[in-house]
Amino acid sequence: MNIEEEVISRIVPKEKENKQIFEAVEKVKAKILKVADSLRLEVEPILVGSVAKGTHLTDPDIDIFVMFPPTTKRADLETYGLKIGEEVLERFEKKYAEHPYLCGKFEDMDLEIVPCFKIDKPSDKMSAVDRTPFHTNFIMKHLKEEQKNEVRLLKQFLKGINIYGAESEIEGFSGYLCELLVLRYGDFTSVIENAKNWKKGVLIAFDDRKHPEFEDCLIVVDPVDPGRNVASALSQDNFATFIYACKEYSAKPRIEFFFPNEIPSETIDDLKNEMEKRETTLLGISFEKPITLPDILHSQLRKSVKVITNLCERYGFNLTNYDYFVNSEVMMLFEFEVFSLPQAKLHKGPPVWHANAPDFLSKWRISQKLIKGPYIKNGNWYVDIKRDFLNAKELIESNLDALNLGSHINESLEKGYKILVGREILKDSYSLWLTIFYKNKFRWEY
Amino acid sequence: MNIEEEVISRIVPKEKENKQIFEAVEKVKAKILKVADSLRLEVEPILVGSVAKGTHLTDPDIDIFVMFPPTTKRADLETYGLKIGEEVLERFEKKYAEHPYLCGKFEDMDLEIVPCFKIDKPSDKMSAVDRTPFHTNFIMKHLKEEQKNEVRLLKQFLKGINIYGAESEIEGFSGYLCELLVLRYGDFTSVIENAKNWKKGVLIAFDDRKHPEFEDCLIVVDPVDPGRNVASALSQDNFATFIYACKEYSAKPRIEFFFPNEIPSETIDDLKNEMEKRETTLLGISFEKPITLPDILHSQLRKSVKVITNLCERYGFNLTNYDYFVNSEVMMLFEFEVFSLPQAKLHKGPPVWHANAPDFLSKWRISQKLIKGPYIKNGNWYVDIKRDFLNAKELIESNLDALNLGSHINESLEKGYKILVGREILKDSYSLWLTIFYKNKFRWEY
Structure with missing residues (x-):
C-alpha cells in the first residue's frame, strides 16, 4: 500500500x-419541516457542504441549510432560523x-443548521451564505x-x-x-505537480467570463460568481508554504505531510540555551483569552501584534520576530534585535532658514529633556534629548492602554x-509555544 | 566706543x-625683476589679494603674483616660478x-610668490590662479x-x-x-541684516549675464567669470551657521562674535559624567597625522569618517554623531546609539516561487552560520544566521584596511x-576634542 492509499484508508x-x-x-430534514410547520413557515431544508458533495472526511461537520423565501424579513430569518x-x-x-x-450535536454527529435565503442566482445573494447551495450544486454536477477521494x-x-x-x-x-483545484488539474498528484510551480498571482478560471482584477497571490475565480476569488482568504505565507510543501512532497512523499508528528516541546534548559545562543531579547505579553468568535479573536490578535511591533520599530526597537499563541490565555511574543537604547536621542528640527526655526529653538532651549544643542547638522536644527523610553518594555507598558x-x-x-522579559518567559506552560517560536519549522518537519 | 569700533581698532x-x-x-617686486632678468625671463610681478585691495587685517599674507607670458610652457612656469x-x-x-x-618670510612678513599666466580675459584662464588678478582689479575698481573697513x-x-x-x-x-557681499549690501551691518533672512539657494549677481544653474546654498555669481559661483566652497552647515550667527548678532551684538573666548576643556570627570549621562558608546580611531597638504588631509578625513559611518550603519550600528580632530595625531570620533547587536540576524532570501529559491535553500541548510530556518515570511525565504560582527569595534577592525x-x-x-572605546578615550590629551564633540556649541557661546 503506498502512502496515498494508506491515507485514503484512514480518511x-x-x-x-x-x-x-x-x-x-433525513431525520433532521424531517424534524426541520415539522418544526417549521408548527411555526407556519414555508422553508426547504437542504444538505450542503462536503457531505452533500461526497468529499467529506471521517467524522465530518454536516451542514444543513434551511432555505427561507426571499420575501422573509432578515430579522425573521434569524429568529426562526435559530428557533x-x-x-x-x-x-x-x-x-x-x-x-x-x-x-451542535445530533446523534453524536456534528451538525450545523444555517438559515439562508432561497435565491435564483448567486448575484441575487442577500446574505453571506446564500451562495453555498450554488457551490454545492456546481461541485455535485462537475466532480466525477x-x-x-x-x-x-x-x-x-x-x-x-x-x-x-x-x-x-x-x-x-x-x-x-480544494474541490475546484481537483476539478482544474484532475487529481491530487496533478494538483501537487502543478502547484509546486505556481508563482504569485497565478490565475485559475473555469470559463471566459469577465472578473475583477484580484490582487491576491492565488486567484481562483468562483465559477458560480466571477466577482469573487475563492482563494481570497489565503495568506501569502500559506500560499508560499503550499508551493514549498508540494515541491518537498513531490521530491520525497512522506506520510508526515498528511499526519504530522506531534511537536515535541523543548526543555526549559534547551530553550534557555536557545535564548542565550540567539542573544536577542524576548518579551511576552500574556493575558486572559477574550471571549469572542475565533475569527474575530484571531484577526484582532494578528492586528495587535503588528500594531505593537510597529510602535516598537518607530521608537528604534527593532524586532527579529513576533507571533501570538492562544489557549485559555493569550501570549504575544516579540523578539528584539534592539531592546534598549541610550538616554541621548537625536531630534531633528526645521532647516535653519525655515520660518519655524525660532519656535523650535525657544521650545527646546528651556526643555527639561535637553541634553545637547540646539546645533546645526546638514542645514537643519537638531537637539539631543532624553529618550522617553529606554527599552521596549517601558515603551509597551506606557502605551499599551492607548493602542x-x-x-x-x-x-x-x-x-x-x-x-515578561527574557528568562521570565521560560516557564513549562509556555515551552511548546517557545519551541514553535524559536524553531519555526514546517509542520511536517517535526 | 561701540563693539564694531572696538573691533576696527584691533584689526x-x-x-x-x-x-x-x-x-x-616694492622691494620684493624689484628683487623678482632682477632675478627674472638674470634668468632672461620677461615677467611682471604684481600685488594681488587683500593687501592690494586694502581689505587686509593686521599681519596679513602678502600675495605677489609673477605673471608669465601666455606662451610660456607650463613646466617652465612651474620651474621658474619656484626659482x-x-x-x-x-x-x-x-x-x-x-x-x-x-x-615664506620676507622681513618677518608672510609672503606668497605665485606664478601665473598673464591672460587678457578670465575665460582664457590657463591655470587655477590666473583669475585672481581680475578679482583684485574688480574690487579695486568698485569697492569704495x-x-x-x-x-x-x-x-x-x-x-x-x-x-x-x-x-x-x-x-x-x-x-x-566678503568683498562682494559688502559691495552688494553696502556695509557690514547690511550684510548681517540681509543674511539673517537668507534661505537655501539665495542668488546674488552683479549683472544680467547668463550663468549656469548652481546647486549650492549660496550663489554669488563671479562678476569677472559668470561660470563660477564664488561661494561654491561654502558647506551647508557653515551657510546655516552664518545665517544663525547674523540673527544672534543682530539681536544682541557681542564682541565674542569677533573675538571668541578660548574653549575651556572639561575635566575628565565631567566628560565621564557626560558619557554616562548620554549612555551612548563612543569609539575613537587615533593615528599619526599624514604628511600632506591641509586641503587634501581634510577632504580625505571628511570622506573617511563618512565611509566608516556608512559601513557601521549598513551593519545596523547606528550613530548619533561623528567627527574628526587633528594636531600631531588624528582622532576620528564615532558615537553609537547601537554599538552591539545580538548573535542572531535575519537574512532575507528570494520569494518562495523564485527560480533562485533552491540555491538559497541548499546554500544555507549546510551553512555553519545557520541558526534557524530556512523559513517563510511574507512570501520570502529567510534564515536566521550568526552575525559576522557583534559590535561596531569588531566591524571596524575587520574592515578598516579594506576601506x-x-x-x-x-x-x-x-x-x-x-x-579606543568608551572610557579608554577619556585621556587629558583628548579632553578639548571631547568637550567640543559632546558640547557642540557655537564658537561664540563658549
Whole structure:
C-alpha cells in the first residue's frame, strides 16, 4: 500500500458511517419541516457542504441549510432560523458568520443548521451564505466520482501542513477551493505537480467570463460568481508554504505531510540555551483569552501584534520576530534585535532658514529633556534629548492602554496583563509555544 | 566706543605697519625683476589679494603674483616660478594649488610668490590662479574707500565664528566673497541684516549675464567669470551657521562674535559624567597625522569618517554623531546609539516561487552560520544566521584596511592605529576634542 492509499484508508468514511450520516440527515430534514410547520413557515431544508458533495472526511461537520423565501424579513430569518435549530439539535451553541446560526450535536454527529435565503442566482445573494447551495450544486454536477477521494487527499494534505480552512485563524484553503483545484488539474498528484510551480498571482478560471482584477497571490475565480476569488482568504505565507510543501512532497512523499508528528516541546534548559545562543531579547505579553468568535479573536490578535511591533520599530526597537499563541490565555511574543537604547536621542528640527526655526529653538532651549544643542547638522536644527523610553518594555507598558488593538483585546488587557522579559518567559506552560517560536519549522518537519 | 569700533581698532593695520608692508612689496617686486632678468625671463610681478585691495587685517599674507607670458610652457612656469621665489624669500615652504608655489618670510612678513599666466580675459584662464588678478582689479575698481573697513569687520566676524576661508579645512567664506557681499549690501551691518533672512539657494549677481544653474546654498555669481559661483566652497552647515550667527548678532551684538573666548576643556570627570549621562558608546580611531597638504588631509578625513559611518550603519550600528580632530595625531570620533547587536540576524532570501529559491535553500541548510530556518515570511525565504560582527569595534577592525579612505589616510593607518572605546578615550590629551564633540556649541557661546 503506498502512502496515498494508506491515507485514503484512514480518511474516507466507512460505509457504516456514511449510512449513519445520511439517515441522520433525513431525520433532521424531517424534524426541520415539522418544526417549521408548527411555526407556519414555508422553508426547504437542504444538505450542503462536503457531505452533500461526497468529499467529506471521517467524522465530518454536516451542514444543513434551511432555505427561507426571499420575501422573509432578515430579522425573521434569524429568529426562526435559530428557533428551528434549537428544536432539532440535542446540544448546541450559537455561532455567527454574517448572521447567527446553530452548531451542535445530533446523534453524536456534528451538525450545523444555517438559515439562508432561497435565491435564483448567486448575484441575487442577500446574505453571506446564500451562495453555498450554488457551490454545492456546481461541485455535485462537475466532480466525477473517482475525483472525490482526490479531493479528500488534498484536504488531508492541507490539514497535515496546517493550512486547511479559510477562517482567520488559519488563512488557508477552503474545502470548496480544494474541490475546484481537483476539478482544474484532475487529481491530487496533478494538483501537487502543478502547484509546486505556481508563482504569485497565478490565475485559475473555469470559463471566459469577465472578473475583477484580484490582487491576491492565488486567484481562483468562483465559477458560480466571477466577482469573487475563492482563494481570497489565503495568506501569502500559506500560499508560499503550499508551493514549498508540494515541491518537498513531490521530491520525497512522506506520510508526515498528511499526519504530522506531534511537536515535541523543548526543555526549559534547551530553550534557555536557545535564548542565550540567539542573544536577542524576548518579551511576552500574556493575558486572559477574550471571549469572542475565533475569527474575530484571531484577526484582532494578528492586528495587535503588528500594531505593537510597529510602535516598537518607530521608537528604534527593532524586532527579529513576533507571533501570538492562544489557549485559555493569550501570549504575544516579540523578539528584539534592539531592546534598549541610550538616554541621548537625536531630534531633528526645521532647516535653519525655515520660518519655524525660532519656535523650535525657544521650545527646546528651556526643555527639561535637553541634553545637547540646539546645533546645526546638514542645514537643519537638531537637539539631543532624553529618550522617553529606554527599552521596549517601558515603551509597551506606557502605551499599551492607548493602542487600538481591537475591542476584545483592549477589553481583556484592561482586566490585566503581564509583561515578561527574557528568562521570565521560560516557564513549562509556555515551552511548546517557545519551541514553535524559536524553531519555526514546517509542520511536517517535526 | 561701540563693539564694531572696538573691533576696527584691533584689526585695521596701523599706518606704520602698512608702510612696512608696501615698502616690502616694492622691494620684493624689484628683487623678482632682477632675478627674472638674470634668468632672461620677461615677467611682471604684481600685488594681488587683500593687501592690494586694502581689505587686509593686521599681519596679513602678502600675495605677489609673477605673471608669465601666455606662451610660456607650463613646466617652465612651474620651474621658474619656484626659482624666483627661492631667490627672493628668506625662509619658504612649497605649497600647491593647481601648481606649486612658495610661501615664506620676507622681513618677518608672510609672503606668497605665485606664478601665473598673464591672460587678457578670465575665460582664457590657463591655470587655477590666473583669475585672481581680475578679482583684485574688480574690487579695486568698485569697492569704495569707506567700505574697506566694512569688509574687514565681516572677515573678522567670520573668523570669530570659525567659518572664514574657502579651504577644505574650513569650507567657509573667502576674502573675495566678503568683498562682494559688502559691495552688494553696502556695509557690514547690511550684510548681517540681509543674511539673517537668507534661505537655501539665495542668488546674488552683479549683472544680467547668463550663468549656469548652481546647486549650492549660496550663489554669488563671479562678476569677472559668470561660470563660477564664488561661494561654491561654502558647506551647508557653515551657510546655516552664518545665517544663525547674523540673527544672534543682530539681536544682541557681542564682541565674542569677533573675538571668541578660548574653549575651556572639561575635566575628565565631567566628560565621564557626560558619557554616562548620554549612555551612548563612543569609539575613537587615533593615528599619526599624514604628511600632506591641509586641503587634501581634510577632504580625505571628511570622506573617511563618512565611509566608516556608512559601513557601521549598513551593519545596523547606528550613530548619533561623528567627527574628526587633528594636531600631531588624528582622532576620528564615532558615537553609537547601537554599538552591539545580538548573535542572531535575519537574512532575507528570494520569494518562495523564485527560480533562485533552491540555491538559497541548499546554500544555507549546510551553512555553519545557520541558526534557524530556512523559513517563510511574507512570501520570502529567510534564515536566521550568526552575525559576522557583534559590535561596531569588531566591524571596524575587520574592515578598516579594506576601506577606501583616501591614499594618505590609508597609508597612515597601515603604519598603525588605536581603536579606543568608551572610557579608554577619556585621556587629558583628548579632553578639548571631547568637550567640543559632546558640547557642540557655537564658537561664540563658549
